[in-house]
Amino acid sequence: MLMSQRSPHPSSALPSITRRRFARWLGLAPAVTLSSVPSIGAARPRVVIVGGGAGGASTARLLARDGGDRLDITLVEPSGTYTTCFQSNLYLGGYRTLGSLQHDYRRLATEHGVRVVQDRVTHIDRDRRLVALANGEADDGTRNSTLGYDRLVVAPGIELLHDSLPGHSAALAEIAPHAWQGAQQLALLKSRLDALGNGDHVIIVAPPNPYRCPPGPYERASMIARLFQRRGLTDSRITLLDTKTAYSKQALFEASWRRHYPGTIEWLPPDVHGGILSIDATRGMVETDLDTFQGQLLNLIPAQRAGAIAQDAALADASGFCPIDPGTMRSTLDPAISVLGDACIAGDMPKSAFAANSQARVVAANLLGELLDRPVPTARYGNICWSQIADDDSIKVGGGYASSGNRIASSSAFISERTDDASTREANVGEAQAWYRSITTEMFGGTS
Amino acid sequence: MAAPLAEPRVKVPERARIGEPFTIKTLLRHPMDSGHRIGEDDRLIPRLIINRFIATFENEFVFSAIIEPSIAANPYFEFTVRLERSGRFRFLWIEDGGASIAVERSIIVA
Numbered sequence: 001m002l003m004s005q006r007s008p009h010p011s012s013a014l015p016s017i018t019r020r021r022f023a024r025w026l027g028l029a030p031a032v033t034l035s036s037v038p039s040i041g042a043a044r045p046r047v048v049i050v051g052g053g054a055g056g057a058s059t060a061r062l063l064a065r066d067g068g069d070r071l072d073i074t075l076v077e078p079s080g081t082y083t084t085c086f087q088s089n090l091y092l093g094g095y096r097t098l099g100s101l102q103h104d105y106r107r108l109a110t111e112h113g114v115r116v117v118q119d120r121v122t123h124i125d126r127d128r129r130l131v132a133l134a135n136g137e138a139d140d141g142t143r144n145s146t147l148g149y150d151r152l153v154v155a156p157g158i159e160l161l162h163d164s165l166p167g168h169s170a171a172l173a174e175i176a177p178h179a180w181q182g183a184q185q186l187a188l189l190k191s192r193l194d195a196l197g198n199g200d201h202v203i204i205v206a207p208p209n210p211y212r213c214p215p216g217p218y219e220r221a222s223m224i225a226r227l228f229q230r231r232g233l234t235d236s237r238i239t240l241l242d243t244k245t246a247y248s249k250q251a252l253f254e255a256s257w258r259r260h261y262p263g264t265i266e267w268l269p270p271d272v273h274g275g276i277l278s279i280d281a282t283r284g285m286v287e288t289d290l291d292t293f294q295g296q297l298l299n300l301i302p303a304q305r306a307g308a309i310a311q312d313a314a315l316a317d318a319s320g321f322c323p324i325d326p327g328t329m330r331s332t333l334d335p336a337i338s339v340l341g342d343a344c345i346a347g348d349m350p351k352s353a354f355a356a357n358s359q360a361r362v363v364a365a366n367l368l369g370e371l372l373d374r375p376v377p378t379a380r381y382g383n384i385c386w387s388q389i390a391d392d393d394s395i396k397v398g399g400g401y402a403s404s405g406n407r408i409a410s411s412s413a414f415i416s417e418r419t420d421d422a423s424t425r426e427a428n429v430g431e432a433q434a435w436y437r438s439i440t441t442e443m444f445g446g447t448s
Numbered sequence: 449m450a451a452p453l454a455e456p457r458v459k460v461p462e463r464a465r466i467g468e469p470f471t472i473k474t475l476l477r478h479p480m481d482s483g484h485r486i487g488e489d490d491r492l493i494p495r496l497i498i499n500r501f502i503a504t505f506e507n508e509f510v511f512s513a514i515i516e517p518s519i520a521a522n523p524y525f526e527f528t529v530r531l532e533r534s535g536r537f538r539f540l541w542i543e544d545g546g547a548s549i550a551v552e553r554s555i556i557v558a
Contacts, residue, residue, distance in 0.1 A: 272457070272477055272522055290457040290475055418488070 044072040045371040048131055048149040050121050050309060052077030052105060054086070054353035055155035055341025057443035058360035064112040067368050073113070074147060076133065078120040080104060082444075083183035085212065086353040087436055090388060092190055093223030094230060098183065107445030117147070124152065124313035126334055151367055154315060154322070154331070155341045155356070156307025157181065158212050161320075164303035165205065167279040176281035176298035180212065192297050193227060199235040203286055203295035205276065206242045210321065211304045212342045212351045214248040215397070218267075219387035220299070222253070225261035226390060239293055240267040241276065241286060243303075248350070249387060249397050252416055256389040306343035313337075321345045326403035327379045328366045329359055338363045346381075347408035349401050355383040357439050379403050386432035394428035453549040454478065458539055460553040466532055472503070475524045476541050476549070482517040498523055500542040506535040531557045 047063060049056045052075055060075045082103050090096040105116040123132040129149050136145030160178055162170045179189035196202070202224055206217035221238050228236045246269070247253075257265045270276075274289025279300065286293045305311070305320025315322045315331050322339040323332045326347060331337040340363050341356035349355045362379045369376035384398035399413035416428070454477040464470045476498060483495030495517060503511040503525075511527045523541075534557045540550040 271524075272475060274457070274459070274473065274475070290459050290473055 044070055045150045046072045046074070046148060047151045047153065047367060047371070048147050049073070049075045049153040049155065050124075050131065051155035051157060051307070051341070052079075052082055052116075052443075053155060053157050053341060053356065054084075054439065054443060055157075055343075055356035055360055055363075056153065057082070057105070057108065058357045058439075059153050059155065059338075059340070059363050060108060060114045061112055061442060061445060062360055062364035063367060064108075064114050066364065067372050067374070068113050070372055071367075072115075074115040074117055075105065075108065076117045076119055076121050076131065076147070077105065078118065078134075080118050081183070083186065084353070084436075084440065085181060085216075086439075087432070088179070088186050089216065089220045089223045091186065092179075092193060092220060093226045093388070095223075095388065098187060098190070101186075102183065103440055103444045105444065111445050121309050124154075124309065124315075124337075126313060126337070129336060150336070151371065152337045153363060153367075154310055154313070154337055154339045154343065156309045156343050158304040158342045158351075159306065159308050159311070161303045161305060164208075165279050165300055166277060168281060168300055168302065172281040173300070176279070176284075176300045178301050179299065180216075180301050180304075189299060193224060196228075196233065196236060196296060198233045200233070200296040201236065201294070202238045202297045202299065203284070203293055204238065204240045204299045205279075205286065205301060206240055206244065206247070207301045207303050208243040210351060211301075213385070214350050214352075215253075215385055215387045217242075217301055218247060218249070218253045219389070221265050221267075222257065222261070222387070222389040225257070225264045228264065229261065236264070238265045239295070240265065241273055241288065241293065242267060242269050243276065245269045245271060248385070249395055249415065251418065252395045253387070253389070255418055256393055256395065260390040260393065304342075306339075310339065310343050315339055316343075317345075319345065326406065326408040329363045329379075330366065338367070345407075347401070348399075348410040349381060349383055349408055350385060352383055352385050353439060354385065354398075354435070355381070357442060358382050381408060384435070386428055386435070388429060388432065392422065392426040392429060394425060394432055396428050396431070453541065453543060453547060456539065456541060456549060456551050458551055458553055460537055460555055463556045463558070464531060466557055467530055469528045469530045471526060471528055472537070473524070473526045474501070474503075474539055475522055476501075477522050478541075478543075480517070480519055480521045480523065484517075496544050498541050498543050500540075501525055502540045502542075503527070504538045504540075505529070505531070510537070531555065533557055 049060050063073050084101045108114045109116045120134040121131045122134050130146045133145050162168050177185050177189040179185045221240050224238055276288055278287045284295045284298055306316045306322050310316050310322050317323050322344045324339050324344045329338045329340050331339050340359040342351040358381045365376050368374040381401035386394050386396045388394045395416040397415045400411045401408050402411045456476045459473040461470050478498050481493045481496045485493050487493045497517055499515050501513045537553045542548045
């Protein structure tokens with residue numbers, strides 16, 4: 001068969017013929033191998049993936065691996081360099097460089113045959129199954145501002161709701177950084193942290209549920225305390241003003257803080273500070289119902305919802321996130337669209353890169369089933385979140401998940417113990433590093 | 449061994465009008481161990497609560513509470529006051545065993 005003669009690296013072997021046009025040409029040949037695709041037509045089914053994070057890039061790579069020669073896969077992502085939010089706290093703490101968190105999509109294109117379009121999706125036309133691009137450029141140099149799809153995968157991550165903090169705004173994030181997405185914000189927070197002097201006070205405002213990386217604000221406080229320790233800022237303090245009354249791995253964090261950073265981190269829930277009334281980013285002030293806090297650095301992490309394109313395409317419900325079928329990750333509002341990662345409502349699963357990567361397996365398996373008649377296994381999901389607290393102390397929480405009723409529900413769970421011995425905690429540090437290499441390989445290709 | 453008492457959180461307006469009521473809010477972080485709870489070592493955690501809260505204005509009694517073991521952690525008091533003159537409040541919390549902590553707040557009344 002024609003298709004079996006395909007080079008393993010089509011885009012390098014056939015530099016002047018794009019995968020799509022190659023497919024169109026193939027479509028002219030009689031009785032090619034796509035007859036198993038019901039109702040899609042002669043060309044290879046087109047899968048467009050919006051967003052190149054843990055959910056989108058993993059889906060692209062899995063589809064390319066398991067169905068690459070029979071699918072037309074396009075990944076649309078605005079940035080050429082992706083900076084992982086996961087493990088970015090370790091950069092703040094001095095355990096990683098910014099560069100070590102950054103990845104590009106070259107291998108996805110050259111080694112895995114995914115068409116990577118560096119552009120922003122401005123609109124999704126669900127009726128005509130088209131996505132509109134901000135810039136848009138076709139392979140032959142003509143402007144082509146839309147991409148058609150047979151199946152769309154929406155993985156836009158989160159949008160930050162700066163207004164959820166009274167007195168705060170996107171513009172003021174340049175003064176009081178969130179550092180919850182993007183390299184620029186992360187580098188800004190790091191440079192502000194590195195400029196602090198002894199006795200300076202950092203205030204972290206932690207967001208309400210649900211949000212990306214539930215243990216993240218508390219790992220961040222640990223990393224800042226570590227930075228203080230390393231720089232000899234013995235009189236500097238961190239106040240965590242929370243919008244929640246409890247948080248992930250709380251007892252473990254508190255015990256480790258007492259051990260490594262006694263007196264450095266104070267966590268105040270809303271029933272103690274009384275609720276945040278106003279924020280003056282310029283003066284470093286947070287007024288709560290019971291007190292006024294002032295710091296040399298405010299790290300304001302606002303409430304969140306699914307990325308803007310999911311809102312625009314009406315894929316989100318009143319919660320701000322996107323309802324999905326728990327067995328397939330398909331949007332309950334549009335069967336031609338799958339939503340995964342931080343943007344979806346994943347029941348008991350947290351919003352994490354591990355979770356998004358796990359959901360990508362279910363998305364890919366279901367698309368291969370629908371489009372190429374492959375057998376579809378029952379959906380099973382997994383997650384682990386590691387949080388590093390000190391050089392040799394990392395704690396973890398995780399579990400397995402499955403479709404149950406109309407939601408993704410926990411089927412098993414584990415969490416680090418207060419009584420863990422030192423070697424267990426130290427082993428967690430290495431485990432997290434190994435996981436980082438493995439997931440970034442799954443997202444961007446290469447060898448881990 | 450009892451940990452040192454936390455810094456209380458008190459909210460008193462900076463200014464008030466003569467004779468016009470205003471609200472004072474106070475909170476002290478404290479576990480309020482009732483003496484009935486079992487700790488991680490499977491033993492009863494001994495009773496240790498804040499048993500008394502007293503608010504005064506220029507040494508005059510304003511508000512006080514006798515607190516019992518069933519009161520939840522982080523005791524919070526909110527009360528309304530009316531003043532005829534400027535001065536200073538004092539808020540005092542007393543723990544079982546006699547440890548105490550106090551804070552003061554001034555207010556201008558005009």
